[in-house]
Amino acid sequence: xxxxxxxxxxxxxxxxxxxxxxxxxxxxxxxxxxxxxxxxxxxxxxxxxxxxxxxxxxxxxxxxxxxxxxxxxxxxxxxxxxxxxxxxxxxxxxxxxxxxxxxxxxxxxxxxxxxxxxxxxxxxxxxxxxxxxxxxxxxxxxxxxxxxxxxxxxxxxxxxxxxxxxxxxxxxxxxxxxxxxxxxxxxxxxxxxxxxxxxxxxxxxxxxxxxxxxxxxxxxxxxxxxxxxxxxxxxxxxxxxxxxxxxxxxxxxxxxxxxxxxxxxxxxxxxxxxxxxxxxxxxxxxxxxxxxxxxxxxxxxxxxxxxxxxxxxxxxxxxxxxxxxxxxxxxxxxxxxxxxxxxxxxxxxxxxxxxxxxxxxxxxxxxxxxxxxxxxxxxxxxxxxxxxxxxxxxxxxxxxxxxxxxxxxxxxxxxxxxxxxxxxxxxxxxxxxxxxxxxxxxxxxxxxxxxxxxxxxxxxxxxxxxxxxxxxxxxxxxxxxxxxxxxxxxxxxxxxxxxxxxxxxxxxxxxxxxxxxxxxxxxxxxxxxxxxxxxxxxxxxxxxxxxxxxxxxxxxxxxxxxxxxxxxxxxxxxxxxxxxxxxxxxxxxx
Numbered sequence: 213x214x215x216x217x218x219x220x221x222x223x224x225x226x227x228x229x230x231x232x233x234x235x236x237x238x239x240x241x242x243x244x245x246x247x248x249x250x251x252x253x254x255x256x257x258x259x260x261x262x263x264x265x266x267x268x269x270x271x272x273x274x275x276x277x278x279x280x281x282x283x284x285x286x287x288x289x290x291x292x293x294x295x296x297x298x299x300x301x302x303x304x305x306x307x308x309x310x311x312x313x314x315x316x317x318x319x320x321x322x323x324x325x326x327x328x329x330x331x332x333x334x335x336x337x338x339x340x341x342x343x344x345x346x347x348x349x350x351x352x353x354x355x356x357x358x359x360x361x362x363x364x365x366x367x368x369x370x371x372x373x374x375x376x377x378x379x380x381x382x383x384x385x386x387x388x389x390x391x392x393x394x395x396x397x398x399x400x401x402x403x404x405x406x407x408x409x410x411x412x413x414x415x416x417x418x419x420x421x422x423x424x425x426x427x428x429x430x431x432x433x434x435x436x437x438x439x440x441x442x443x444x445x446x447x448x449x450x451x452x453x454x455x456x457x458x459x460x461x462x463x464x465x466x467x468x469x470x471x472x473x474x475x476x477x478x479x480x481x482x483x484x485x486x487x488x489x490x491x492x493x494x495x496x497x498x499x500x501x502x503x504x505x506x507x508x509x510x511x512x513x514x515x516x517x518x519x520x521x522x523x524x525x526x527x528x529x530x531x532x533x534x535x536x537x538x539x540x541x542x543x544x545x546x547x548x549x550x551x552x553x554x555x556x557x558x559x560x561x562x563x564x565x566x567x568x569x570x571x572x573x574x575x576x577x578x579x580x581x582x583x584x585x586x587x588x589x590x591x592x593x594x595x596x597x598x599x600x601x602x603x604x605x606x607x608x609x610x611x612x613x614x615x616x617x618x619x620x621x622x623x624x625x626x627x628x629x630x631x632x633x634x635x636x637x638x639x640x641x642x643x644x645x646x647x648x649x650x651x652x653x654x655x656x657x658x659x660x661x662x663x664x665x666x667x668x669x670x671x672x673x674x675x676x677x678x679x680x681x682x683x684x685x686x687x688x689x690x691x692x693x694x695x696x697x698x699x700x701x702x703x704x705x706x707x708x709x710x711x712x713x714x715x716x717x718x719x720x721x722x723x724x725x726x727x728x729x730x731x732x733x734x735x736x737x738x739x740x741x742x743x744x745x746x747x748x749x750x751x752x753x754x755x756x757x758x759x760x761x762x763x764x765x766x767x768x769x770x771x772x773x774x775x776x777x778x779x780x781x782x783x784x785x786x787x788x789x790x791x792x793x794x795x796x797x798x799x800x801x802x
Contacts, residue, residue, distance in 0.1 A: 226314070241359040252370065552619075563610045604633050634654075647675075654710035761775065764779070
């Protein structure tokens, strides 16, 4: 993806009616910098009066007036600059706010499966860092950049006002340094380097996070040297890139630094040459003045150079925003249909993940009657979770059709579909809030009594008994944590409170010990008793033996289906899996 040549235009699209404020901020900041140059003129006047009356300095009666005028303009420039910053900050806050809102609004329309594939942590990082960097750019860097260009223009004018020959000498070295700077800041090269830098930095940051997360496991198995290897490789890669980049800039940066500061040396050389034949007061006055203002030119040029780098960082941030905004939303049907019942029919469905060449689901046809208990089993990566996710419309099918009650699920309103299908994830996805609020996510209008009833049906009574504040206990604070099986039971209570006719259970007993598994199975029985359709994904075959139909999913296809007894009688893949499962149960450590 190409970087933005002009980062301001896409940013202003988020500014709304405050767009005009950023232009006003740039104008005011430029005016403030012009005002900041006025004291230099008064300094020249002070030097003139002092030189003209020397050695009788008491005759320089206007020095005090000029000094106060210089002070007044300096203070005035600060006040004007503050007004400019107020305008830029108002725009920056509006842009950051609107950008976050639009990003989150768009993210809410994306398929849940795509969000899981990208990673919630990465999306959060992109949203947070991108909006922060653009806010800083608009609030400070953009008005400062306008001010720097005005300062540069004002200094060029001053260079020619008092002695055009000295000004030309100063600007000659500045022009040469500008050529060197532009050679270092060539757009394409700098963008590539900034991309490499951000990539190396992201890799190092990610490896650091993974290393810290894995410290308990590392210590347990004593693998500190090996676990640190990837982290160290990321650090070394970043270090090597920084050193290589620094070395590549060593010559041009040294040349730039020498040239941008050479005006001072040129002026000193001019003074030594002029002293051979004597020097006039006017020459000395102008020489001192140019010696004073030439460093201002140096500082301004250097700030402009670093401002271009900041613009590249904002360009990278906008690219991340575009990556999110370019993700295709899960479309809403223009004509919404209402299902006649809760029968699910899967017709010759094929599905392929983005950027993947193979089909994760390849030609699956299946009917799931309302109120039935259906299971998907099979090897990891076979497509079980993907197939269940398609039923819940976490993705849209690539080919084929999935219907609910005779209506294509793509033609059912999202709210209607959500009211009919619940999903219990393998990762329970509990929030850092109270048990009450976690369960109430299933039905925000539910009373506390209804939440307690759902927890009771989900076999969570023993959990509430040991919690310090019962249902009001906040998970994850003050050392209050739940085991994997306990978290799943709370998640099941949330689904029970939602009370949808169809429930998808993705490895709901994956993290459960035998006691928790028994309680989870009892909760499933409560659901079945209510006449709900249960779609179960499981590796523990003992949890699906009571299913009405067990579907063996391999390589994106259903290789066999039937009840537990029927599949054992066939002697196929399921029978082999069951045999291996029974043998594993008998394993023991001697």
